[in-house]
Amino acid sequence: MSIPTADPAAGQAVKAADRAHVFHSWSAQALIDPLAVAGAEGSYFWDYEGNRYLDFSSQLVNTNIGHQHPKVVAAIQEQAGKLCTLAPGFAVEARSEAARLIAERTPGDLDKIFFTNGGAEATENAIRMARLHTGRQKVLSTYRSYHGATANAIALTGDPRRWANETGTSGVVHFWGPHPYRSAFHAENEAQECERALAHLEQVIAFEGPQTVAAIILETVVGTAGILVPPPGYLAGVREICDRYGIVFVLDEVMAGFGRTGAWFAADHWGVTPDLLTFAKGVNSGYVPLGGVAINAEIAATFAERPFPGGLTYSGHPLACASAVATLTAMAEEGIVEHAREIGETVLGPGLRALAERHPVIGDVRGMGVFWALDLVRDRATREPLVPYNATGAANAPMAELAAACKKRGLWPFTNMNRFHVVPPCTISVAEAEEGLAALDEALTVVDAHVR
Numbered sequence: 001m002s003i004p005t006a007d008p009a010a011g012q013a014v015k016a017a018d019r020a021h022v023f024h025s026w027s028a029q030a031l032i033d034p035l036a037v038a039g040a041e042g043s044y045f046w047d048y049e050g051n052r053y054l055d056f057s058s059q060l061v062n063t064n065i066g067h068q069h070p071k072v073v074a075a076i077q078e079q080a081g082k083l084c085t086l087a088p089g090f091a092v093e094a095r096s097e098a099a100r101l102i103a104e105r106t107p108g109d110l111d112k113i114f115f116t117n118g119g120a121e122a123t124e125n126a127i128r129m130a131r132l133h134t135g136r137q138k139v140l141s142t143y144r145s146y147h148g149a150t151a152n153a154i155a156l157t158g159d160p161r162r163w164a165n166e167t168g169t170s171g172v173v174h175f176w177g178p179h180p181y182r183s184a185f186h187a188e189n190e191a192q193e194c195e196r197a198l199a200h201l202e203q204v205i206a207f208e209g210p211q212t213v214a215a216i217i218l219e220t221v222v223g224t225a226g227i228l229v230p231p232p233g234y235l236a237g238v239r240e241i242c243d244r245y246g247i248v249f250v251l252d253e254v255m256a257g258f259g260r261t262g263a264w265f266a267a268d269h270w271g272v273t274p275d276l277l278t279f280a281k282g283v284n285s286g287y288v289p290l291g292g293v294a295i296n297a298e299i300a301a302t303f304a305e306r307p308f309p310g311g312l313t314y315s316g317h318p319l320a321c322a323s324a325v326a327t328l329t330a331m332a333e334e335g336i337v338e339h340a341r342e343i344g345e346t347v348l349g350p351g352l353r354a355l356a357e358r359h360p361v362i363g364d365v366r367g368m369g370v371f372w373a374l375d376l377v378r379d380r381a382t383r384e385p386l387v388p389y390n391a392t393g394a395a396n397a398p399m400a401e402l403a404a405a406c407k408k409r410g411l412w413p414f415t416n417m418n419r420f421h422v423v424p425p426c427t428i429s430v431a432e433a434e435e436g437l438a439a440l441d442e443a444l445t446v447v448d449a450h451v452r
Contacts, residue, residue, distance in 0.1 A: 043428045054412065055067070058370075062286040063286060064331075073287075088313075102283065102328070105265065114308075114315070116315060118291040121291060122292055127139055132308075132309075134215070136213055138173055179226065181375060182383065184200075185200065255371075258327075258328075262344050290317070355374070370422075375419055376399075385418035402444070408443075422440075
């Protein structure tokens with residue numbers, strides 16, 4: 001890989017235009033300093049100063065096949081030369097083929113695909129489908145969750161990004177999902193955590209009135225809120241509860257899907273089929289905005305004679321769908337899903353557990369595939385988080401120090417709350433993964449000093 005010659009002047013011009021005109025998401029505009037990026041390839045990106053970074057964040061955990069995959073770039077170029085755009089009401093080759101390839105990989109009979117522009121819109125439309133299908137209004141989601149930033153999606157979200165956005169009139173009810181390391185149920189093992197979490201969910205449903213609940217939505221493996229792998233039996237238990245009460249079971253695979261956990265979909269690990277499955281991110285590695293809802297036969301039949309009251313101008317956009325076709329084809333031909341599973345089992349998992357033996361700041365290591373988190377603590381015995389929940393400013397200084405130490409060593413981090421997420425592309429090589437772990441090893445010494 002050759003990095004172009006440094007061009008600081010060009011970088012300064014990009015930064016100046018950004019600061020003058022771009023309004024950034026989730027940010028206090030005067031307090032941010034965005035890095036001006038000159039290019040990217042594979043597992044790396046670089047700035048105009050010539051500094052190269054190993055992307056341990058996959059940007060927003062979406063570049064599953066890495067940056068600038070040549071087959072996907074070529075597919076976008078070819079589609080642009082053939083047909084750039086067409087309204088959703090037409091049958092288009094790229095759209096039809098993308099839907100077919102996705103449906104082939106989804107579990108069970110999730111054979112109808114409604115395309116959106118991203119994950120939040122997928123959540124919005126899945127909830128709309130569930131409410132119309134059941135004639136009920138309430139939707140249950142966990143506190144440790146993120147489902148998007150549109151109206152219903154942010155109301156369903158459990159993390160603090162919800163607080164400034166919710167109206168309190170959305171019909172959303174939150175409950176506690178399983179988290180063995182920080183159990184809300186005083187569980188002593190995974191089996192207890194599963195049993196007690198399911199009992200808690202049943203109690204919430206009973207007190208809310210089962211006949212009022214349209215859907216339960218879960219991230220199959222919770223992403224931004226902690227990379228929480230469900231204990232054995234939990235998803236099957238939720239499936240059984242939904243079946244018993246006629247509740248639509250929605251799995252959010254926006255972050256966990258398309259190879260991230262070492263399977264096409266995280267649900268595959270537990271053999272559970274939801275009624276609706278939302279996706280985005282890894283379906284085409286974010287090369288062009290794309291998301292969607294995979295729908296089972298029963299819910300699809302609800303709208304066979306009854307119009308579905310939803311749609312988007314760019315639903316199934318030809319350029320996005322062409323990139324999805326190329327992405328899914330490349331992932332299959334190159335064994336990318338299998339590679340993600342193997343590198344998680346043989347490099348990332350063992351490597352992170354070895355770091356935990358050397359660094360007292362690591363309280364817990366959890367994950368699968370290329371989807372891992374380090375839960376950082378001040379005290380392993382009490383499990384006190386390294387920084388308080390939703391910490392900002394001086395209270396968040398230890399995590400800011402860790403992120404800065406990583407960047408100084410050429411590793412681009414993904415940090416959230418008191419956690420360091422290890423979420424590189426599914427295509428990361430053994431050598432690259434080891435390079436990242438070595439840099440992280442050095443960076444963690446900075447925050448070990450905060451351990452009591």
